Amino acid sequence: xxxxxxxxxxxxxxxxxxxxxxxxxxxxxxxxxxxxxxxxxxxxxxxxxxxxxxxxxxxxxxxxxxxxxxxxxxxxxxxxxxxxxxxxxxxxxxxxxxxxxxxxxxxxxxxxxxxxxxxxxxxxxxxxxxxxxxxxxxxxxxxxxxxxxxxxxxxxxxxxxxxxxxxxxxxxxxxxxxxxxxxxxxxxxxxxxxxxxxxxxxxxxxxxxxxxxxxxxxxxxxxxxxxxxxxxxxxxxxxxxxxxxxxxxxxxxxxxxxxxxxxxxxxxxxxxxxxxxxxxxxxxxxxxxxxxxxxxxxxxxxxxxxxxxxxxxxxxxxxxxxxxxxxxxxxxxxxxxxxxxxxxxxxxxxxxxxxxxxxxxxxxxxxxxxxxxxxxxxxxxxxxxxxxxxxxxxxxxxxxxxxxxxxxxxxxxxxxx
Ligand code: SAH
Ligand code: TMP
Ligand code: ZN
Numbered sequence: 001x002x003x004x005x006x007x008x009x010x011x012x013x014x015x016x017x018x019x020x021x022x023x024x025x026x027x028x029x030x031x032x033x034x035x036x037x038x039x040x041x042x043x044x045x046x047x048x049x050x051x052x053x054x055x056x057x058x059x060x061x062x063x064x065x066x067x068x069x070x071x072x073x074x075x076x077x078x079x080x081x082x083x084x085x086x087x088x089x090x091x092x093x094x095x096x097x098x099x100x101x102x103x104x105x106x107x108x109x110x111x112x113x114x115x116x117x118x119x120x121x122x123x124x125x126x127x128x129x130x131x132x133x134x135x136x137x138x139x140x141x142x143x144x145x146x147x148x149x150x151x152x153x154x155x156x157x158x159x160x161x162x163x164x165x166x167x168x169x170x171x172x173x174x175x176x177x178x179x180x181x182x183x184x185x186x187x188x189x190x191x192x193x194x195x196x197x198x199x200x201x202x203x204x205x206x207x208x209x210x211x212x213x214x215x216x217x218x219x220x221x222x223x224x225x226x227x228x229x230x231x232x233x234x235x236x237x238x239x240x241x242x243x244x245x246x247x248x249x250x251x252x253x254x255x256x257x258x259x260x261x262x263x264x265x266x267x268x269x270x271x272x273x274x275x276x277x278x279x280x281x282x283x284x285x286x287x288x289x290x291x292x293x294x295x296x297x298x299x300x301x302x303x304x305x306x307x308x309x310x311x312x313x314x315x316x317x318x319x320x321x322x323x324x325x326x327x328x329x330x331x332x333x334x335x336x337x338x339x340x341x342x343x344x345x346x347x348x349x350x351x352x353x354x355x356x357x358x359x360x361x362x363x364x365x366x367x368x369x370x371x372x373x374x375x376x377x378x379x380x381x382x383x384x385x386x387x388x389x390x391x392x393x394x395x396x397x398x399x400x401x402x403x404x405x406x407x408x409x410x411x412x413x414x415x416x417x
Contacts, residue, residue, distance in 0.1 A: 006282040014067075014228070015187060015239055016059035023065060024295040025302060027051040027222070027338045031362035032068060033224040033330035034079040038358075042365055047072070052333070053223050053230070055295045059238055062211055062230040062295070064223070067185050068139075070156065073226055074183075077355075078138030080330070083355055087392050091255050092121040092178070095207075099174060100128030103203050103263075107131060109173035112165060112197065114157045115180025119145030125176075126150070126356075133165065157184075162193035163260035171199035178207040179256065182229045191243035195266070203271070204264045211235075212287060213258025215294070219387075220302045220338075221331035222257065231260065232289050233280045240264055250273045257388040301412070306339050309414040311382070313345050322379035322410070325349035326393060328356050328368045332385030335410060336364040343367070346383065349376040375399070381416070383408040390417075 011021045030051035037046070052065040058326040082088055104111070107129050116122045116134030118141045125132050134152035136142040142154040155161055165172070175194055184190050194204055209222050211232040223230070237247045247270040249263040259281075264270045290293035316323055325332065328351040335341070342364040349361055350371050357370045378400050384390050387402070387409050394407060394417070401407075 009025065009185070011054060011065055013056040013059060013061065014059045014185060015235075016056060018056065018114050020057040020060040021065065021358075022057060022292050022295075023052050023064065024292065025053040025299040027042050027053075027220070027223060027334060028304075030337055031333065031343060032073065032201065033226065033333040033362065034073070035362045036079060036356050036359035036368065037361070037362060037365065038325075042360060046103055046248070046363060048363070049069045049225065050224065051225070053295075055292055056293060060232070060235040060290055061239070062232075062235070064225075064228050067228055068225040068227070070183070070185065070302060072136045074156070075250050076139040078141050079356060081141060081144065082117040083144075083356075085389065085392065087389070088255065089120060091253070092124055095176075095178075095205075095261075096121060096124035096128065098175065099125060099205070101195065103174055103205070104129055106199075109171060109199055109202070110165070110169040111174045111176070112172045114175065114177035115183070116145055116152055117141045119150045119152070120177065121176070122150050122152070123148050131169070133169065135161065157190070157193060159189060159196060162197040166197050171202060172197050173199050173202050175204040175228065176206070177201070177204075179209075181206045182208040182227050182231060183230050187229065191240060191245060195243050195245060198245075198266060200266065201269055202265065205261060207253065207255070207259050207261045209256050210252065210258050210260035211289065214282065215287075215298055217257060218298070218301050218305055219229070219257050219306070219331075220298075221334040221387075221411075224334050226330065232284045233260065233262065233277060234284050236262060237277070237281070241267070244268075246273070247277050248272065250276045250280050252280075255321070255388075282347055305394040305410065305413055309335070309410045310339050310341070312408065312414040313341060315333045316381060317345060321380040321381055324349060324374065324379045324382045325361075325366060326374070326382040326397075326407070327351055327386035327389060328353070328359075328361060329386035329389075331388075333364075335385060336361060336366070337357045343398070347371070347379065349385065350382075351379075358408075378403060380404075381406050381408050383410070389413050 029048045116136040122134045135157045211230045251261040325346045
């Protein structure tokens, strides 16, 4: 680990351009988290990259060191359909209500959603304004949104698209994006595009996993190819301020294991900065988010978490227990590969996403099966590879528990629930 932080390994920051990014966490070579494999692909070499996280001492942005080309991640076979989760559906209903009741101010002006996916939020927004446009580069999920009658442009959001949207539809009263900002490698361009698209009093709202929650819960499996950045309010606000934008409100929300919803506007807009912003920035300072030592301590806790998980699974295996994985999540790819857990430890991984069933987990090649198979012959243990959905899964699987089945979860340390 020490060599991770030697001067030779300091790399250039994607945000501020300084050579002040210190590597603090090495999760090893990793396949693309959502690159599930067909049986034919199992014998072919898999694309892998080096999954390492760094902290920039100059601008405080926590970021991936090696970034996978977005065209390899977001395409016509994107595996994640937002509507698969009931909890997320309820979450977006609440967000749409806030937007409809507090944020929208001129129905002639468009609402633009970046990363609209299968239209889960956009559809709810159409109940409040007729003028909505979704931006969604992954063609298969965009097609599902279009089937719902939504207006979706299947492209990456960038400066050219922002300019043409603005020319055709007028400046946006709202630009909203959930779990997409952290996916975009060039955030300086993104901020410029945002600045170009927003109306003078327009608002932007972004939700992304929150760095402080990742640290508190040791949710290191949030670190994977799609998540180029791990934001705190301090780092994100500094980025926006370089581009004539600012954050005026933040809300801490429970989804995806703890996320941050930021509300922003042009620097010159009339929205006053609310105490939630200054309060959170102060808290982040108290919690050491400006100090490299905090991140090095995190990396040590990650290593200990790996040991506790592999020891638990090995003990169960030695006792002859049947253990399966539950939910073929992107986070699961990180856990399985980093901890070296393959089909010798997990009989299969069950998942309710039809497009994942029949495929195999990236890197570790465990078969993915429908939930029916789990229900037809319950194992002794189900290791939940989507700890953020544990409550939802546990409430669906009461029959499994009732007949003696147990869940395993690994964060912050491995335990049987
Ligand atoms: N907003 C949804 C989907 C999040 S997944 C939710 O929170 O559930 C991220 C989505 O962003 C994917 O559907 C991906 O195709 C899309 N995306 C990735 N890069 C993008 C970009 N540069 N512009 C617009 N959408 C992007
Ligand atoms: P994600 O963390 O990459 O979004 O993946 C979560 C996976 O969990 C997704 O493939 C669907 C699966 N899942 C289930 O199988 N059952 C459930 O009840 C829930 C909520 C998710
Ligand atoms: Zn920087």
